Amino acid sequence: MSYHRQPSLDDLVSVLWAPSVCLSAPDGQVRPGELDGFYRGDVRLLSRLTAEVGGAAVKPVGRQVSAAEAVFAAYVRPDGDDASDVSLLWYRRRTAGPDAVNEQLEFSSFAPGATQVTVTVRAEADLAAVHEVRGGTHPPVLTPSLTADGAAWAGAGHMVDLTCDPLPHQVTLDGATVVLTFHLEVTARQPAVVTLWVLGTETPGDAAERVFLPLPAGQPPVLAPGSQPADPRRRRLLETSLADVERMILADPADPRDQFVSAGSPWYFTLFGRDALWSASLLLPHSRTLAAGTLRALQRRQGNRIVPGSEEEPGKILHEVRRETLRLGEMVIPPVYYGTIDATALWIRLLHEAWRAGMPEAEVAALLPGLQAALDWITTYGDADGDGFVEYRASTRGGLANQGWKDTPGAVRWADGREAQAPLALCEVQGYAYAAVMHGADMLDAFGQHGVPLRRQWAADLQDRFRHSFWLTDESGTYPAIALDRDKKPVDGAASNMAHLLGTGLLAPHEAAQVAARLAAPDLNCGYGLRTLSSASKAFNPLSYHCGSVWPHDTAIAVLGLAAEGYHDIAHTLAEGLVTAAEQFDWRLPELYAGTSAHHGEPVLAYPTACRPQAWAAAGAVAVIGYLESSGTTREIAASSPVPGQRTLQHLRPN
Numbered sequence: 001m002s003y004h005r006q007p008s009l010d011d012l013v014s015v016l017w018a019p020s021v022c023l024s025a026p027d028g029q030v031r032p033g034e035l036d037g038f039y040r041g042d043v044r045l046l047s048r049l050t051a052e053v054g055g056a057a058v059k060p061v062g063r064q065v066s067a068a069e070a071v072f073a074a075y076v077r078p079d080g081d082d083a084s085d086v087s088l089l090w091y092r093r094r095t096a097g098p099d100a101v102n103e104q105l106e107f108s109s110f111a112p113g114a115t116q117v118t119v120t121v122r123a124e125a126d127l128a129a130v131h132e133v134r135g136g137t138h139p140p141v142l143t144p145s146l147t148a149d150g151a152a153w154a155g156a157g158h159m160v161d162l163t164c165d166p167l168p169h170q171v172t173l174d175g176a177t178v179v180l181t182f183h184l185e186v187t188a189r190q191p192a193v194v195t196l197w198v199l200g201t202e203t204p205g206d207a208a209e210r211v212f213l214p215l216p217a218g219q220p221p222v223l224a225p226g227s228q229p230a231d232p233r234r235r236r237l238l239e240t241s242l243a244d245v246e247r248m249i250l251a252d253p254a255d256p257r258d259q260f261v262s263a264g265s266p267w268y269f270t271l272f273g274r275d276a277l278w279s280a281s282l283l284l285p286h287s288r289t290l291a292a293g294t295l296r297a298l299q300r301r302q303g304n305r306i307v308p309g310s311e312e313e314p315g316k317i318l319h320e321v322r323r324e325t326l327r328l329g330e331m332v333i334p335p336v337y338y339g340t341i342d343a344t345a346l347w348i349r350l351l352h353e354a355w356r357a358g359m360p361e362a363e364v365a366a367l368l369p370g371l372q373a374a375l376d377w378i379t380t381y382g383d384a385d386g387d388g389f390v391e392y393r394a395s396t397r398g399g400l401a402n403q404g405w406k407d408t409p410g411a412v413r414w415a416d417g418r419e420a421q422a423p424l425a426l427c428e429v430q431g432y433a434y435a436a437v438m439h440g441a442d443m444l445d446a447f448g449q450h451g452v453p454l455r456r457q458w459a460a461d462l463q464d465r466f467r468h469s470f471w472l473t474d475e476s477g478t479y480p481a482i483a484l485d486r487d488k489k490p491v492d493g494a495a496s497n498m499a500h501l502l503g504t505g506l507l508a509p510h511e512a513a514q515v516a517a518r519l520a521a522p523d524l525n526c527g528y529g530l531r532t533l534s535s536a537s538k539a540f541n542p543l544s545y546h547c548g549s550v551w552p553h554d555t556a557i558a559v560l561g562l563a564a565e566g567y568h569d570i571a572h573t574l575a576e577g578l579v580t581a582a583e584q585f586d587w588r589l590p591e592l593y594a595g596t597s598a599h600h601g602e603p604v605l606a607y608p609t610a611c612r613p614q615a616w617a618a619a620g621a622v623a624v625i626g627y628l629e630s631s632g633t634t635r636e637i638a639a640s641s642p643v644p645g646q647r648t649l650q651h652l653r654p655n
Helices: 130-134 232-246 273-282 288-300 343-356 361-366 368-379 427-446 452-469 496-501 509-520 552-565 568-583 615-640
Strands: 013-017 020-024 037-040 043-046 048-053 056-065 069-078 088-096 100-109 115-124 145-147 150-155 158-165 170-174 177-186 192-202 249-252 255-261 326-328 331-333 471-474 477-480
Touching (some): 013 088, 048 056, 100 115, 232 568, 255 288, 273 552, 288 343, 343 361, 343 427, 361 368, 427 452, 477 509, 496 509, 496 552, 509 552, 509 568, 552 615
Antiparallel strands (some): 020 037, 056 069, 145 150, 249 255, 326 331, 471 477
């Protein structure tokens, strides 16, 4: 969701507990200037937290990072210490909580006598809105109130308290910077520890109903760990991804039992329809309750009227929820925004998956009115121009120009590099819609609801229209276009979107075979996952947000779709490429990374502003490891099935 040049995120260390995150440099310092800081929700509460040792040289030597904790290690050499061995170690231990961050500065000595250490901590707060920080704005720091054990800041409905143990020997102000000084004595038998707490609170306001709740401390894990892979690479990726997802889960204030995965750190600690639905789907083998909570949280906010400004329509599932209007350049997103073409169909698909996986029938029945409304939206409002396809128009009110998962301006391109003009009917959206209507009809039938034959006929007609309108052939083979443009012409140039058609039922077996073959070609399968756009396109750029990069969730969807159609060799190759890339990111996959070529010996490259961790990247990694671990079983299933194209993803999901 990157719309303009932003400060870099890729070299920062994150510890988080949604909706809080602390971002720091690799040495642990939270420095003023760009993105460093302690954030809670949509506000940066602390913009500086640096610590220095007076009269000593400090050399960072390592760190250990997990989801909510990080330890930064450094050697400390006091002035005049010319011994061959280091005798003073500094461990900076950071722990994130749902509304606080804790720092322990611990000094351990191996010298024979006592060592005197002076530690100076500097802290600043700007209470900047997240979108200001993300846009490169540097708001002024606030003047704090000093206290005996720290300092406090207040403004814009927020309070920040910094407290210390032991009490500092001195608390002063340097301009608007709080300066805390500690004089410590360290011996071999007695380490010296300074503990800092930063607590954020806020005053309830008009946006209170849009503030989602953190998971309480002590709650059992939402996700079941499942079996542990024997391969240490897979095990590290699985463990890291599951831990990150746990720390990104939020609860619906309307009913805190209903929980969902927020979209990602540090910008998206809130409810995003598409992201939450895909994440819950990819994580379904590890939690049915997460899927159910996601469905209910979104159904409570399902559209029930026509509101042009927010793009709300009856039956439509929302795109995102914010505390306040978001302004990024010319883009203006209202607090509750419905500008998405695919979330409604994905909601139905998740409901069907959860039902098949054992969601209690009473819970499914309670969502049937939402199902009927969502089906109605697909077949009416979803078809903006009445041509029988589900499409979107470019927003004229400052909303998203593109409303599929590739939602940046210019994300949908012709092979010659031109931007496709809306209204656009994306290929994957037709697959989502077909599966949603067919599966919705199955649920209506099972629960004795009306309108089933008409639903199935609509889906059959869509399948026929797709077959006659979307297919293209170039020198690399036959494949479905990424979209139909405003003139109903198929937009040429191979893109990853076609992978999302696999497993939906929209494609005949021979069509699925053509898609699988096209995905296997090196212009799309770069060896580190699936590129969003073919390298043969004139719009290709491996460091483009949506036109050549690799998105882990996109690759995971392709892996599961290929497996569902029986193409396990290709699925396995893409999955292993993702694992290879994950190692370069310390097993914490980012939102996206560069689509460089492993075939040509090019290294994995970070995308500078990618969120990390990010919900569907972590969920996609979990799903890919689950597939790799079960691939022997799925190969046997594939070999015994006479019609690969008729299988769904469900057989890959243990109940």
